[in-house]
Amino acid sequence: MTPDTPTTDPALVVSAPERRRAVAGLADDTVETVADLRVRGRADEIAAELRETHLPALEEAGYIEWDREAGTIEPGPNFEEAAAHVDDLPMPEPEPSDD
Numbered sequence: 864m865t866p867d868t869p870t871t872d873p874a875l876v877v878s879a880p881e882r883r884r885a886v887a888g889l890a891d892d893t894v895e896t897v898a899d900l901r902v903r904g905r906a907d908e909i910a911a912e913l914r915e916t917h918l919p920a921l922e923e924a925g926y927i928e929w930d931r932e933a934g935t936i937e938p939g940p941n942f943e944e945a946a947a948h949v950d951d952l953p954m955p956e957p958e959p960s961d962d
Contacts, residue, residue, distance in 0.1 A: 873941075874948045876924050881909065881917040883949050886926060889938050890946045897934045921945070 877883050881900070888894025900913055918936065921927040925941035938946075 873924070873926075873945045876920060876926065877945050877948050879917060881913060882921055885913075885917065885921060885936065886942070886945045886949045889927065889936065889942065890949065895935060895937070897929075897936065 877886050885894060885900055888899060894900060897910065897913055897918070900909065914931075918927065918929050922929045922939065924945070925939045926945040927936045927942065928939045929936045
């Protein structure tokens with residue numbers, strides 16, 4: 864599966880680290896905006912990947928609702944389906960800060 868291949872399998876949809884981070888952050892109320900998902904030191908790169916690939920895939924699957932203008936995300940109608948699979952996957956290690 865490539866990051867932009869549509870799938871309905873929640874385990875596959877949330878298998879990318881950026882998607883796991885989004886679903887896990889929504890589940891534990893630490894994420895409300897796209898900016899909350901950026902990794903320090905790679906903010907521009909991560910923001911582009913999120914906008915172009917990961918958030919659209921999560922939104923298409925119904926796992927999130929994304930307001931592009933406000934930059935906010937919230938659980939979608941199928942969120943619990945994805946959240947159930949996040950606990951089964953390893954969370955990505957935080958990357959070292961550049962500053």
